[in-house]
Amino acid sequence: MRIAIEDLEVVLSGRSVVSGVRLIAEDGEIAGLVGPNGSGKSTVLRTVYRYLRPHAGRVLVGGTDLRALPAAESARRVAALPQERGSDFELSVRAVVAMGRTPYKRAFAGDDAADAEIVAAALASVGLSGAGRRRFSALSGGERQRVLLARALAQDPKVLVLDEPTNHLDVRHQVELLSLLRAQRRTTLLSLHDLNAAASLCDRLHVLHEGAVVASGKPRDVLTPELLAEVFGVRAAVVEHPLTGDPLIAFDHRG
């Protein structure tokens, strides 16, 4: 299902934090938001999972303004791995993942066998099959993250929204998460700090700078040394990855 954000403005504490933002993820595409700290990535994503309300503009999912949809219907369309990743759930891992099934239930209905299967499959897909009975609050940051991703997958949404999903993950789990997202073939909008991961994963990138989109397109067209210097203030060469052929950004860490 296609996502289109049109002329989005978000005002926080009286300040316009993002404005005039237009971006898209076509049906089945993985679209990445990249940009320096404070450029507005989380703010944009929060409007897509309805944690923040736009001051102006619209978020269309499958052509419908999200805010016109009842909460359960919008939760069947959009699932999120948000930045706020509470550690306070005194629940088992399985119960946290089962929360993803809520939008499909009538009030007070319990989990049925089909739900249990979906929850088990979601836990397996993030490599945590054995962890169902563990207490969520007793997990490491990276494990919690994978449980919350499993919850989003159990929600079986048309659109996945992920804020910095590789945060906290060791390199093997980063690679596994990226291949899991590729294999999903689901419309995905995500923010990433790792520009090389973004270049490898995303069909389309949108670059945010000071609350505005300053470039959009295929990673190899967008991630140029000039843009990296202008937006991120770093010196870098962009070469071809010797194993995959993806663009590979070689940063000059000496400045």
Ligand SMILES: Nc1ncnc2c1ncn2[C@@H]1O[C@H](COP(=O)(O)OP(=O)(O)OP(=O)(O)O)[C@@H](O)[C@H]1O
């Ligand atoms: N509740 C708030 N009130 C006022 N300003 C806020 C609030 N939340 C965020 N901001 C500001 O909005 C701007 C964008 O923040 P946002 O978290 O969207 O950026 P980001 O690109 O996700 O950053 P990062 O890469 O550091 O996660 C920042 O300048 C931030 O200080």
